Amino acid sequence: MTGNEIISLRESVPPDVREQEPHDTEHDATNLDQADSRLWELNRKRVCVLVGSAMLQLPIWGFAMNYGVFQEYYSSNWSLQGSQETTGIIGTTSNGVMYLSMPFLFALFSRRWARRRRTAALCGAALTCISFLLSSFSTQVWHLVVTQGIMAALGCALVYSPTTLSLGEWFTTSNRAVAYGVVLSCKNIVGSACPFLLRVLLDRYGFRITLRIWTAIAAGSSIPAIFLIPTHPSSISSSTHRTRKIPWHFLKHQTFYIYSVAIILQSSGYGIPQTYLNTYAHEVTLLSQTSATLMLTLFNVPGILASSFFGYLSDNKHFPLSAPTVTALSAVSSALSAFLLWGLTSQGSMALLVLFTITFGFFASGYSATWGGVINELEREAAQGNEAIDTGMLYGLLNGARGIGYVSGGLASVPLLKAGSASSVAKFGYGTTYGPLIIFTGLTSVFGGWGLIWNWKKLPHVM
Structure with a gap:
């Protein structure tokens, strides 16, 4: 084969074929970088979800787990109208309302209303704070039952349900139980530390000022935590399909x-x-x-x-x-x-x-x-x-x-x-x-x- 024929053959080869090998190398490197970037972003979001869920244990469970401190205070510093024994149902009512409302709220925000999870959680935080603030102005015992036992409990459940749904979706089968365990550990930290905090506040300021301080604590911890928890993309995409229902x-x-x-x-x-x-x-x-x-x-x-x-x-x-x-x-x-x-x-x-x-x-x-x-x-x-x-x-x-x-x-x-x-x-x-x-x-x-x-x-x- 002559030199002219060799040159002719080289010129006949398409440019994309001649550059295929270096192009593939660059493409693979780009894919690796993109995969690393996606993995880093995924881990970052998981950390944010875990931190946000841990922070939310304070406004959600801080009152319900430690109501006994308030109950003891009411028994020795009674200043409301109505039966003092009625205050005993506030703690059980609060826990009962929260847990019993969760199946309905989980169903509501699992599919069709998945896009509204953050909005719902913010509304729940607002309801919780308003309830505790109103309870600080209570003059009769039934005011406490309504504001603390029912309204605040519904608000806390409204915060808990959509954010916990997102927690379970961001963590897979291989690490979901550990994620739940870490968040529940933070719940127990709240249950261990808050009695001392509430006791000091009650002894120093009384229950009215204590409830207003607790309102500020609930708002200051819940709102930033809610913004740390994004809704999982799979739920957002599935909520756009109106025919998709919860599998039973x-x-x-x-x-x-x-x-x-x-x-x-x-x-x-x-x-x-x-x-x-x-x-x-x-x-x-x-x-x-x-x-x-x-x-x-x-x-x-x-x-x-x-x-x-x-x-x-x-x-x-x-x-x-x-x-x-x-x-x-x-x-x-x-x-x-x-x-x-x-x-x-x-x-x-x-x-x-x-x-x-x-x-x-x-x-x-x-x-x-x-x-x-x-x-x-x-x-x-x-x-x-x-x-x-x-x-x-x-x-x-x-x-x-x-x-x-x-x-x-x-x-x-x-x-x-x-x-x-x-x-x-x-x-x-x-x-x-x-x-x-x-x-x-x-x-x-x-x-x-x-x-x-x-x-x-x-x-x-x-x-």
Whole structure:
């Protein structure tokens, strides 16, 4: 072949072919940079969602978890018109309204109103702040019930539901339980720190100024946190399709009902120590009022680690445990704590009561952190049946079951307390006025892990 022919052949080759190799190299490098950039942006948004969700635990749960501080203040500094005993329903009403409204709110913002999540959360923050501000001007007891027990609770639920939906969507099956656990740990930090804050404010300024300060705290923490939590793109895109509805296939699976019943039972007993631990410590173990109040803090502190720990157990890859195993570990351990520690406390046995408070607080507080594993299990069942599943809606229904448990336990505690011994002093806690409550707490706690018994045929595959 002559030189002219070689030159002719080279000139006949298209320019894009001659430059293909360097062009592909540059294209691959660009793709890698774009992938790194997308990954960095994804991680940044996940961190923002986690931080925002953690911050929101203060305005959402700070009052509801620590209403007992206000209740104690009202009992010794009564200045309102109406029955003083009525204030006792404010705390249970607040928790009940919040949890029972969550299934409806989760359904509302899961699909069609997904675009309005941030707006709804801001409206909820506004309602919460307005409610606490109005309650500071209360002159009759029913004013407190309406503003604190109902209006503020609805506002908090309106903040919690859309932001928690976004939290579950930004974290996948492999790390969702850990994310829930971290946020629940922050909830327990709030429950541990706020009693001291509220007590100092109440003693120094009274309940009216305290409520106005709390209004400012709620506004200052909720509004920035809400703006840190973006709605996941998948929900925004799905909300544009008017025909797409919430998939309810999981209602056909027994697994959903097994765990729902377990949550109702565990929650009905979980609220008992929170309500009566203070008075039990003061009346039975004869602790000072300060030491008795400290028990509530000791109850919440272990939950800071417990929620992250049980969330990790549900997601860990080194020693994978099934959802029935993790829930049973939390439920059975808290039941043993109630039966063997709380039930055997006697007059002056402060050490045993402290041990119960810490162990029950750890294992019982971590129970809700196991829901991430429960949702993962239901997702796998849906995948096996080639069914769609809305994890946000599912999480809302689990919270609704928790609300039913709280209300049921509160209603049951009154006749159980009356059924106990007339004496507050006995050799063991079982023989006191609180004996039936102790037994009720232990039994309902252990049945919170009955999913493992229902799943007994799969025991060889559980571990």
